[in-house]
Amino acid sequence: MLVVGIAGGTGSGKTTVVNRIVSLLPKGEVVVIPQDSYYLDSSHLPIEERQEINFDHPASIEFELLVEHVRKLKEGHTIEQPIYSYLTCTRAKETFPIAPRHVIIIEGILVLTNPDLRDLMDVKVFVDADPDDRLSRVILRDIVERGRSVNKVLERYEKTVKPMYLQFIEPTKRYADIIVPQGGNNLVAINILASLIEKTLRSHGV
Numbered sequence: 001m002l003v004v005g006i007a008g009g010t011g012s013g014k015t016t017v018v019n020r021i022v023s024l025l026p027k028g029e030v031v032v033i034p035q036d037s038y039y040l041d042s043s044h045l046p047i048e049e050r051q052e053i054n055f056d057h058p059a060s061i062e063f064e065l066l067v068e069h070v071r072k073l074k075e076g077h078t079i080e081q082p083i084y085s086y087l088t089c090t091r092a093k094e095t096f097p098i099a100p101r102h103v104i105i106i107e108g109i110l111v112l113t114n115p116d117l118r119d120l121m122d123v124k125v126f127v128d129a130d131p132d133d134r135l136s137r138v139i140l141r142d143i144v145e146r147g148r149s150v151n152k153v154l155e156r157y158e159k160t161v162k163p164m165y166l167q168f169i170e171p172t173k174r175y176a177d178i179i180v181p182q183g184g185n186n187l188v189a190i191n192i193l194a195s196l197i198e199k200t201l202r203s204h205g206v
Contacts, residue, residue, distance in 0.1 A: 001073075001074055001100065001101075001102055001103070001104065002102065002103050002104070002122050002123070002197060002200050002201070003070065003074065003103075003104045003106065003120055003121045003122050003123075004103065004104070004105045004106070004121065004122065004123045004124075004125065004197065005105075005106045005107075005111045005112055005117070005118065005121040005123070005124045005125065006018055006105060006106070006107045006108075006111070006125045006127060007107075007108065007109060007110070007111045007112040007113075007124075007125070007126050007127070007169065007172055007176075008109065008126055008127030008128060008129070008169070008180075008183070009109060009128075009129065009131075009134050009165045009169050009170070010056065010109055010134060010138050010161055010165070011129070011133070011134035011135065011136070011137035011138040011141065012127045012128060012129040012134055012183050013127055013129055013137075013182075013183020013184035013185070014107055014108075014109075014127045014183070015107070015184075016183060016184025017125075017127050017180060017183065017184050017190055017193075018032055018105055018107050019184075020184065020187075020190045020194075021105070021190060021193060021194050021197065022105070024190075024191070024194035024198075025103065025194060025197060025198060025201070026198075026201065028101070029101055029102045029103055029201060030101055030102075030103040030104075030105060031073075031098055031099070031100075031101040031103070031104055031105070032105045032107060033066070033069070033070065033073075033081070033098070033104060033105065033106045033107070034107055034108060035061060035066070035106065035107060035108020035109065035110060035111050036084060036086075036108060037081050037082050037083065037084050037096075038061050038062045038063070038065055038066045038082060038084070039055065039060055039061060039062070039084045039089075039091075040060060040061070040062050041084075041090055041091040042089040042090060043088075043089075043090040043091070045089075050088070050089035050090075051089070053089055054160045054164065055160075056109060056110075056160050056161055056164030056165065056168070056169070057160075057164055057168065058110050058113045058114065058168060061108075061110055061114075063114045063116070063117060065082070066106075066114075066117060067114070067116045067117050067120065069081065069098075070104065070106065070117065070120045071120065073098070073100045073104055074100075074104075074120065076100050077100070078097055078098065078099045078100070079097070079098050080095035080096070080097055080098075081095060081096045081097070081098050082095055082096075083095060083096055102201055103197055103201065106121070109165075109169055110168065110169065112124060112126065112172035112175045112176065113168055113169070113172055118175055122200075123177055123178065123193075123196070123197075124175050124176050124177050124178075125176060125177070125178045125179075125180060125193065126172065126173045126175075126176035126178070126179045126180070127180045127183050127184075128173070128179055128180060128181045128182075128183070129181075129182065129183040131162075133183070135157060138153060138157060138161065139153050139154070142156075178192075178193060180193070
């Protein structure tokens with residue numbers, strides 16, 4: 001089993017990179033574990049307080065559960081992945097079963113900040129992108145997917161997204177084995193990464 005961690009700032013193109021890698025690999029051999037599924041449940045907080053949650057701080061993630069789940073997958077066990085809603089900032093009562101695969105991709109802005117999680121990764125990737133490009137993607141995504149106004153998105157960017165990126169996310173570049181500039185537009189880097197994973201799979205007889 002090969003465990004790949006893919007990190008980078010909000011709006012850097014991580015999901016595009018992951019999707020393109022998955023499309024280049026043998027079908028059914030890859031499972032993606034999104035960090036976003038492991039945000040702490042906030043159902044005990046009033047809705048006004050939930051809207052002020054700092055999703056870009058490592059303390060917002062239940063890393064212990066994420067690490068436990070990756071370890072279980074590596075041991076060959078199926079896990080019950082949480083289902084998290086950004087709209088309500090809560091976890092659903094239901095979970096999503098994830099079976100082990102030959103390749104596990106752990107994707108999220110903060111996945112390289114946790115030492116225990118990093119230790120479980122065979123390949124660590126940082127997706128880099130220009131700050132202006134990241135901001136424009138964040139604005140589009142948060143308006144369409146999370147129902148936020150432009151003013152609210154910009155306020156959140158200045159208040160939490162930008163400072164948290166500089167404090168916690170950008171410094172994790174030093175842990176990366178591969179840095180992918182230009183995010184999902186860098187087809188050369190994506191193809192190299194997919195080839196590396198494919199080569200590993202072939203060496204294990206997959």
